[in-house]
Amino acid sequence: MSFLEFLxxxxxxxxxxxxxxxxxxxxxxxxFGILRFAHFAHGDMATLGAFIALALVTAxxxxxxxxxxxxxxxxxxxxxxxxxxxxxxxxxxKIMTVMASLGVALMLRAVVQVVFGVxxxxxxxxxxxxxxxxxILLRDRELYTxxxxxxxxxxxxxxxxxxxxxxxxxAMSDNPDLARLxxxxxxxxxxxxxxxxxxxxxxxxxxxxxxxxxxxxMGWQVLLPMFAAAILGGVGRVEGxxxxxxIVGVAEEMSIFILPAQYKAATxxxxxLLILLVRPRGLLNGxxx
Amino acid sequence: xxxKTIAGLVGAVLGAAVVAAPAHAQDVKIGLMAAISxxxxxxxPPMAAASKLAxxxxxxxxxxxNGGKLEAVLGDSACNxxxxxxxxxxxxxxxxxxxxxxxxxxxxxxxxxxxVAVPAGVLLITPSGTSPEITKLADKDxxxxxxxxxxxxxxxxxxxxxxxGIEKVAVAYLNNDYGKGLAESFKAEFEANGGTLAGxxxxxxxxxxxxxxxxxxxxxxxxxxxxxxxxxxxxxTILRQSLENGFFKTFVGADGMKSEGLVKSIxxxxxxxxxxxxxxxxASASLDNxxxxxxxxxxxxxxxxxxxxxxxxxxxxxxxxKAGGDKAKLAESLRAVAMAPGEPIMAGEWAKAKQLIxxxxxxxxxxxxxxxxxxxAGDVPGKYAFFKVSGTGYExxxxxx
Numbered sequence: 001m002s003f004l005e006f007l008x009x010x011x012x013x014x015x016x017x018x019x020x021x022x023x024x025x026x027x028x029x030x031x032f033g034i035l036r037f038a039h040f041a042h043g044d045m046a047t048l049g050a051f052i053a054l055a056l057v058t059a060x061x062x063x064x065x066x067x068x069x070x071x072x073x074x075x076x077x078x079x080x081x082x083x084x085x086x087x088x089x090x091x092x093x094k095i096m097t098v099m100a101s102l103g104v105a106l107m108l109r110a111v112v113q114v115v116f117g118v119x120x121x122x123x124x125x126x127x128x129x130x131x132x133x134x135x136i137l138l139r140d141r142e143l144y145t146x147x148x149x150x151x152x153x154x155x156x157x158x159x160x161x162x163x164x165x166x167x168x169x170x171a172m173s174d175n176p177d178l179a180r181l182x183x184x185x186x187x188x189x190x191x192x193x194x195x196x197x198x199x200x201x202x203x204x205x206x207x208x209x210x211x212x213x214x215x216x217x218m219g220w221q222v223l224l225p226m227f228a229a230a231i232l233g234g235v236g237r238v239e240g241x242x243x244x245x246x247i248v249g250v251a252e253e254m255s256i257f258i259l260p261a262q263y264k265a266a267t268x269x270x271x272x273l274l275i276l277l278v279r280p281r282g283l284l285n286g287x288x289x
Numbered sequence: 290x291x292x293k294t295i296a297g298l299v300g301a302v303l304g305a306a307v308v309a310a311p312a313h314a315q316d317v318k319i320g321l322m323a324a325i326s327x328x329x330x331x332x333x334p335p336m337a338a339a340s341k342l343a344x345x346x347x348x349x350x351x352x353x354x355n356g357g358k359l360e361a362v363l364g365d366s367a368c369n370x371x372x373x374x375x376x377x378x379x380x381x382x383x384x385x386x387x388x389x390x391x392x393x394x395x396x397x398x399x400x401x402x403x404x405v406a407v408p409a410g411v412l413l414i415t416p417s418g419t420s421p422e423i424t425k426l427a428d429k430d431x432x433x434x435x436x437x438x439x440x441x442x443x444x445x446x447x448x449x450x451x452x453x454g455i456e457k458v459a460v461a462y463l464n465n466d467y468g469k470g471l472a473e474s475f476k477a478e479f480e481a482n483g484g485t486l487a488g489x490x491x492x493x494x495x496x497x498x499x500x501x502x503x504x505x506x507x508x509x510x511x512x513x514x515x516x517x518x519x520x521x522x523x524x525x526t527i528l529r530q531s532l533e534n535g536f537f538k539t540f541v542g543a544d545g546m547k548s549e550g551l552v553k554s555i556x557x558x559x560x561x562x563x564x565x566x567x568x569x570x571x572a573s574a575s576l577d578n579x580x581x582x583x584x585x586x587x588x589x590x591x592x593x594x595x596x597x598x599x600x601x602x603x604x605x606x607x608x609x610x611k612a613g614g615d616k617a618k619l620a621e622s623l624r625a626v627a628m629a630p631g632e633p634i635m636a637g638e639w640a641k642a643k644q645l646i647x648x649x650x651x652x653x654x655x656x657x658x659x660x661x662x663x664x665x666a667g668d669v670p671g672k673y674a675f676f677k678v679s680g681t682g683y684e685x686x687x688x689x690x
Contacts, residue, residue: 001508009504009534017498118330119550120525126556127532137534212497212526213554216326221495256501262464262491264502 008137010253016142018229018249019149020207024222025229025241026156027200033173033236033287034193037094041081041105042201042226043219048108049074049202050209050218051116054123063123064144067206071199078198079191087190105220113216121214145207152203153242156196160238165192173236225252228268232275234286243283247271315357317614319344319605320364320380322391322401327368328494328522329393331550335592336416337363340390342586343602350640354614359606366392366401368519373397377405387616388412388605390598395420395439395466402432412619414605416597419544420470424666430620435597435604435658436568437671439467442543443474445673445689446515446566450541451482452690455513459488459506459537461499461527462517471517471543487511494523500530507536515541520548520565528563529555538562547593552678560678566689567593569674571659575635579657582637591682596658599636604661606639607654611646627661629653 024046031039049070056066081104089097130137160166171179172189180186204226205219212218229248233240248268255267275282323337324330344361353359362384364376373392380386389406392398398418403426406413413432415423419439426432450458458479462472469491476486487509492502506514514537518524524546531537532555544567552560579599580590588595604627611622625631626642631653634642645652654661661669676683 005504010501013498013500020497113326118326118521120331120521120554122554125554127529127559129533129535139533208497213529215522217495218497222497252496253498253501256505260490261502261505262493264496265493 004135007135010256011250012136012138012142014250014253015246016145016211016249017253018246019146019242020204020211020245021222021225021229021249022242022245023149023152023200023207024204024226025233025245026153026238027197027204028226028230029233029235029237029241029286030169030193030197030200032230034169035086035190037086037097037101038227039197040098040101040223041108042197043221043223044105044108044112045074045078045081045198045201045219046205046208046222047112047214047216047219048077048205049198050205050214051112051121052202053206053209054116054121054214057123063206063210067148067203070206071202074202075195075198078194078201082190082194109216109220116216118216123210123214141210145211148203148207149242152200153238157238165189169193225249225268228272231282231286232271234282234284236286237282237284240282240284240286315353315355316360317353317357317609318360318362318380318384318386319602319609320377320384320386320389320391321361321602322364322366322373322376322380322389322393322397324368324391324393324397325363325365327366327372327394328519329368329545329548331521331548332417332593333393335588336393336594336598338586338588339583339592339595339598340416340602342582343599343606346582346603346637346639347606351643353606353610359609361390361602362386364391366394366397368392368394368397370396370400373401374404377401381405381409381411386411387609387614388414388619390414390416390601390605393417393594395423395470398423398432398434399426399466402426402428407431410616412605412608412623414601414623416601417544417594420466421474422466422470424668426666428667430667433604433623433663433667435600435656435661435669436594438668439471439543440474441671442566442568442673443471443476444478446541446543447475447478447482447484449566449675449687449689450513450515451479451484455484455539457485457487457511458513458515458541459509459511460486460490460515460517461488461502461506462491463519463523464491464493467519467545468517475515475517485511492518492523492527494518496523497526498530499523499527500534503527503531503534503536512537513539513541516546517543518545520546520551524548525551525554532559539564541565544568544593547676547683549682552681552683557678557680563678564686565676565683566673567676567683568597568658568671569685571672573635573655573657575655576657578638579636589682596656600654600656600658600661603636603639603656604654607634607642607646607652610643624663626652627654627663629662 053066053070130139168184229244233244323333347359366373395418415434421440462468488506539562542565547565607626608623612618631651636657673689674685675687
């Protein structure tokens with residue numbers, strides 16, 4: 001195997017896949033860090049976002065123009081879901097919210113299946129052969145995906161570090177009671193968090209869809225690698241989620257060298273177990289759950 | 290107050306059900322376990338339509354037993370053992386079905402047979418579960434299928450490829466009962482005939498990228514990739530990524546890959562080198578009957594598993610009629626109505642069959658999808674054809690031996 005082959009068929013797919021995982025993992029890590037529960041509906045919210053974008057594409061938009069609209073739509077859906085289900089269980093033990101999110105996952109999936117059917121769909125019919133960049137094969141959609149991920153990560157980091165509301169989110173993540181005493185409106189921060197999480201879900205679902213096809217189970221199937229990425233990087237750490245996503249994505253594509261292909265899906269599991277055993281706070285020292 | 294109202298309502302509904310029950314005493318239910326969601330979802334609607342056509346034929350032509358209605362209870366087996374078991378449990382315990390048509394996928398058939406149908410003594414006829422493992426079930430003679438085991442298909446496909454001059458292939462199979470069963474019989478026959486496997490690897494479903502697996506398979510130097518997977522699931526992802534990266538030139542799939550969703554999504558112009566094998570009904574008067582009725586119902590007669598789905602439901606109804614609704618006699622009745630000797634019955638000839646059974650005569654159902662002469666394990670021999678993509682669907686290019 002040549003070095004270029006290694007780059008083209010193992011490393012590049014791993015990085016593209018990893019950056020999609022990263023966008024999903026950021027959302028998971030935000031919910032984990034600020035609202036303190038494991039959000040199982042994350043994958044299916046991503047599916048919903050991907051299919052909303054599909055509806056817009058069918059209506060005549062180009063896929064990348066449909067993305068921001070889909071992100072806004074799912075942001076609203078996430079806020080509504082929080083108001084209808086999670087907010088109601090706020091005072092109860094967190095495990096109830098976790099289980100409720102599993103129920104929400106099933107509901108969102110059912111909505112997608114009823115509205116869009118269960119056949120695989122694509123944003124554009126046909127196949128795209130890659131362009132050659134000095135021997136490295138890349139498709140436009142892969143370049144756009146990487147660019148979009150960089151944009152999202154930089155934007156979000158700046159927002160969390162420097163804006164008033166971003167600081168409020170971080171404060172609530174550190175200590176909700178103290179944050180409230182200092183005048184942070186927890187309800188508004190919760191709403192803002194869900195809006196951001198919903199938008200990130202839509203983005204990850206869309207990027208998964210544009211690089212492959214859309215299926216009603218697609219979000220659910222990437223939930224585990226996304227959780228692994230969030231925990232690997234350190235819960236509550238945006239940079240950690242990005243790092244974790246890339247590691248999980250690349251590790252999955254590389255696992256083929258040492259494991260039979262049918263164990264590829266287990267790679268995320270193994271990484272998750274290892275990190276919990278060796279460094280439970282994650283690579284970048286996140287929260288202990 | 291609210292709770293009382295609800296309790297009152299529930300009571301009223303239950304009361305109504307009890308009162309209404311005697312009027313429907315003759316009605317018979319069968320479970321229709323289609324894989325409505327999951328990786329073969331696109332195949333499910335035509336299959337369910339075919340089974341329902343059989344039910345409609347029964348009800349139009351005198352009904353079942355003493356003028357009762359045959360009712361098909363539709364459930365979603367999702368091509369998945371857990372969902373299938375749940376759906377079957379509900380069908381058996383709540384709807385009290387006498388027979389189950391389905392589930393569609395092999396893994397689901399195995400789970401349903403082992404944990405629901407066989408313990409409950411319910412007849413199970415699958416129209417599309419093709420794994421060789423189903424042959425080996427300890428099923429008290431309750432599990433049948435209206436299409437041949439993949440052991441035949443894998444071998445026939447291997448011989449067809451050899452006959453077309455393909456000496457070297459790589460195989461990618463979905464790591465479940467369906468994919469693995471096919472891959473093993475294909476491998477055995479292909480190698481026995483002097484072919485070379487340049488790569489042979491299983492994969493899990495639902496991953497977003499298979500490029501590293503495919504690159505590894507392609508390194509073996511074969512031009513042809515044989516995919517044993519579902520065309521509405523992972524099979525589509527694998528085919529797309531192989532085409533986009535130019536890993537292979539020719540692609541061959543089995544019946545699970547024969548999906549129109551796949552053609553729509555990748556585009557027929559990109560699928561010149563894509564072929565699938567699938568079971569076909571032998572030309573017969575019975576098949577003509579079926580095709581005419583199925584077309585009249587607004588369906589596409591080339592849909593995969595349509596004939597076998599019709600036959601499975603029709604056979605279940607015949608067996609119930611023959612057994613007089615007695616669950617314990619269903620298996621032996623099924624063999625009696627499906628196998629020679631006896632007066633031949635074609636697809637759609639319910640009235641004739643009902644009359645002959647009433648007269649105590651032996652009948653032999655000649656189905657749309659085949660004669661259905663079951664062997665000791667409840668399997669049937671079959672016939673396959675090799676298809677290529679044409680327009681938005683598939684067109685047969687050769688029969689397979």
